[in-house]
Amino acid sequence: MNSLNTRLMLTLGMSWLGFLVTGLAINQVFAPAAIAILIDRSYCPPAQWQQVSQQYDALYQQHQRQDIQIQAVVLFSSLANDLRPSPPAPAEIQGLATYGQPNPQQQQQLEADYPKHKVLSCSP
Amino acid sequence: MKSHFKFNVGFAIGLCLSLLVACAGSVSVSPTAPQTATTAAPVNTIEQSDRILREQLLPQIAVQDALVPDYVADKVVVTALEDPLPQLDDYPLYGAQPSADAKTVYLEIFSSAEKANAERRDERWLIDVAEAFNQQQQTVKSGAVIQVGIRNIPSGLGAQLIAAAAAKPAGYTPSNELWLQILKQRGTPFTPVNAALVPNSTGFVVESQAYQALAASGEVTFDRLLDAILAGQLTLGYPNPYSSSSALNLLYTIFWQAAGHNKDGKPLTAADLQSPQIGSMFTAFQNQVLVTTQTTLDLKDIFLRDQQKLQAFPLDYQSYATLKQTPGFEQTGYVPFGVPHSSPLVSFKWNTPAQQEALAKFAAFATAAPMQQAAKTLGFETTPYLSAKKFPPVPTGTVLESAQSFWKQRKDGDRTVYMMLVIDTSGSMDGDRLDVVKKALRLASGAINAGNQVGLVTFGDAPVRRMKLAPFNQLEQQRLLVAIDDLKADGSTAMYDGLMVGLADLLEKQKADPNGRFSLMLLSDGEVTKGLRFAQVQEVLSGSGVRIYPIAYGEVNQQELQAIATLREGSVYDGNPETVQRLLKDLFQTNL
Numbered sequence: 277m278n279s280l281n282t283r284l285m286l287t288l289g290m291s292w293l294g295f296l297v298t299g300l301a302i303n304q305v306f307a308p309a310a311i312a313i314l315i316d317r318s319y320c321p322p323a324q325w326q327q328v329s330q331q332y333d334a335l336y337q338q339h340q341r342q343d344i345q346i347q348a349v350v351l352f353s354s355l356a357n358d359l360r361p362s363p364p365a366p367a368e369i370q371g372l373a374t375y376g377q378p379n380p381q382q383q384q385q386l387e388a389d390y391p392k393h394k395v396l397s398c399s400p
Numbered sequence: 401m402k403s404h405f406k407f408n409v410g411f412a413i414g415l416c417l418s419l420l421v422a423c424a425g426s427v428s429v430s431p432t433a434p435q436t437a438t439t440a441a442p443v444n445t446i447e448q449s450d451r452i453l454r455e456q457l458l459p460q461i462a463v464q465d466a467l468v469p470d471y472v473a474d475k476v477v478v479t480a481l482e483d484p485l486p487q488l489d490d491y492p493l494y495g496a497q498p499s500a501d502a503k504t505v506y507l508e509i510f511s512s513a514e515k516a517n518a519e520r521r522d523e524r525w526l527i528d529v530a531e532a533f534n535q536q537q538q539t540v541k542s543g544a545v546i547q548v549g550i551r552n553i554p555s556g557l558g559a560q561l562i563a564a565a566a567a568k569p570a571g572y573t574p575s576n577e578l579w580l581q582i583l584k585q586r587g588t589p590f591t592p593v594n595a596a597l598v599p600n601s602t603g604f605v606v607e608s609q610a611y612q613a614l615a616a617s618g619e620v621t622f623d624r625l626l627d628a629i630l631a632g633q634l635t636l637g638y639p640n641p642y643s644s645s646s647a648l649n650l651l652y653t654i655f656w657q658a659a660g661h662n663k664d665g666k667p668l669t670a671a672d673l674q675s676p677q678i679g680s681m682f683t684a685f686q687n688q689v690l691v692t693t694q695t696t697l698d699l700k701d702i703f704l705r706d707q708q709k710l711q712a713f714p715l716d717y718q719s720y721a722t723l724k725q726t727p728g729f730e731q732t733g734y735v736p737f738g739v740p741h742s743s744p745l746v747s748f749k750w751n752t753p754a755q756q757e758a759l760a761k762f763a764a765f766a767t768a769a770p771m772q773q774a775a776k777t778l779g780f781e782t783t784p785y786l787s788a789k790k791f792p793p794v795p796t797g798t799v800l801e802s803a804q805s806f807w808k809q810r811k812d813g814d815r816t817v818y819m820m821l822v823i824d825t826s827g828s829m830d831g832d833r834l835d836v837v838k839k840a841l842r843l844a845s846g847a848i849n850a851g852n853q854v855g856l857v858t859f860g861d862a863p864v865r866r867m868k869l870a871p872f873n874q875l876e877q878q879r880l881l882v883a884i885d886d887l888k889a890d891g892s893t894a895m896y897d898g899l900m901v902g903l904a905d906l907l908e909k910q911k912a913d914p915n916g917r918f919s920l921m922l923l924s925d926g927e928v929t930k931g932l933r934f935a936q937v938q939e940v941l942s943g944s945g946v947r948i949y950p951i952a953y954g955e956v957n958q959q960e961l962q963a964i965a966t967l968r969e970g971s972v973y974d975g976n977p978e979t980v981q982r983l984l985k986d987l988f989q990t991n992l
Contacts (some may be wrong), residue, residue, distance in 0.1 A: 319677045319681075354622055355657065356624045356659055358631065375630055377677050
């Protein structure tokens with residue numbers, strides 16, 4: 277009786293462990309893509325900035341649905357970078373003031389720092 | 401016995417009733433109590449201010465209207481008035497005084513204030529140098545003794561006087577080279593004597609918490625500070641870039657950065673100023689500007705009073721070195737920017753050969769080790785910023801003047817400025833006093849940007865509304881000129897009645913345009929003798945959201961005017977018939 281119980285417990289335990297390992301494996305294999313969003317906030321005419329903010333909105337909604345994982349949002353300009361560890365709300369991006377010249381060198385540096393990235397910019 | 405008891409009880413009851421009635425009566429004995437009580441309570445919102453103003457204060461004021469009709473205004477011919485030059489005598493001369501002695505070579509040098517202010521120990525370096533030099537009795541080749549006088553005059557005003565040929569000093573040492581470029585552009589040639597009399601730079605003084613927040617993620621550079629300002633994280637103030645070296649340097653540096661020349665190292669051009677890249681950065685920057693003042697001193701006062709509202713302002717490093725030791729400034733940060741403020745010295749073509757020789761000898765004396773050591777103790781140091789030599793290139797005078805014009809036209813961004821002028825026309829203003837103010841107002845009216853709104857209220861025995869707030873255009877300028885001409889001095893001083901009428905008109909506009917900038921300029925020459933008093937209006941002023949610029953034009957209650965100014969990050973301006981023209985021009989230039 278005792279040996280039956282032991283085997284039952286072992287089988288049950290192994291089954292749960294199997295479930296767990298499978299779950300983790302599925303989670304790893306089918307995990308949402310983690311990307312950084314690089315937003316160029318150099319001067320952008322309002323109509324074009326509207327398009328940029330709509331692109332961000334779409335990505336933000338995907339992040340909310342866990343289709344993608346936004347690991348960081350970086351706002352960059354010719355002056356400095358502003359790193360946001362958690363994605364700002366789309367309304368904030370829509371209301372951002374854009375100013376100054378584009379900074380291609382800074383953009384290249386950020387693209388190198390974040391290999392998986394998406395650049396949002398209205399510069400050609 | 402029984403009747404005696406009844407008498408005692410009746411007496412006691414009667415006594416109690418008498419006391420009760422007496423106490424109840426005393427509560428409403430003062431007829432002024434309700435007025436004071438209504439305004440003594442804290443007023444926190446613009447709506448509350450407006451309600452109290454209309455329900456409780458305006459009913460006590462008998463305002464008259466004397467508005468100028470269109471057909472009268474339309475007949476006025478507007479002629480551009482010439483900008484009056486500063487009066488040289490308003491700027492003190494230290495060291496040796498002018499001499500007609502043939503055995504003396506006299507040099508008068510125009511110097512910026514940070515090194516020629518005899519009133520402050522840390523700002524009188526060049527005066528001390530001149531006095532030490534004069535004592536040495538150095539001579540030129542001819543044997544004549546050199547004597548030097550230092551005139552303390554702001555760099556911009558010095559350049560203005562020299563360019564207009566209204567003054568011919570032997571030497572000129574502004575804070576920075578930018579003024580020399582403006583001088584050159586205006587057709588006044590000069591010869592460099594020394595590129596840098598003392599090491600110095602300018603930068604932003606930044607409130608402690610804001611500085612620490614930036615420092616938490618790395619070195620606080622001007623780029624990062626500017627980025628934080630543009631992102632709306634800091635508020636700032638700066639002086640008038642037409643007269644302040646730090647402000648002109650700041651303006652140029654921002655435009656240079658916005659044009660992307662911090663990457664390619666090229667100087668700013670006039671064409672750059674037309675680009676949307678510069679316009680967009682300047683608009684975002686100006687949105688964070690709390691106040692534009694006439695002098696840096698005003699900014700220091702405001703910063704000391706409320707560092708949470710005004711978090712950054714520009715100041716020379718040497719002044720900051722002293723300031724950091726005073727209470728309230730110990731924890732502040734400093735972020736240098738722009739071209740150096742190293743006090744170049746130049747001479748002019750009207751100098752005699754002996755004066756040229758004498759200037760060279762004076763420059764050599766000033767830059768020798770003992771004088772430089774003395775300068776170092778006053779904060780004139782070669783800082784890491786100066787050592788790094790990563791400065792913007794010096795632009796042409798044309799570009800700098802274009803930058804000043806750009807600032808004047810675009811400083812308000814998309815926001816409309818509403819300013820009510822409240823002017824004292826009481827009997828004590830009669831004669832020259834009012835005539836000078838009228839002349840100053842006529843002149844200053846030329847500095848109002850189209851689209852901004854200006855109104856005029858005067859007060860004597862009672863307030864008179866002379867011009868309603870309306871978008872400034874040619875007709876409104878004509879209307880203002882007629883209204884100014886009509887001003888006559890008479891009666892007592894109902895200052896707060898006038899102030900409340902002006903404020904009510906501004907708050908009415910505020911309802912329609914909450915995003916506007918609202919200010920009121922109050923000019924008074926005497927004590928309040930009629931109408932409302934300060935205690936009755938204090939809370940309404942405080943909650944109104946309107947910035948007030950009081951001008952003390954004579955014997956006024958300075959404490960009350962200071963209290964009014966302090967309510968909204970302002971300062972009291974001292975005016976008199978000699979200075980009021982320049983003061984009003986400055987106020988209109990920076991605020992309208």
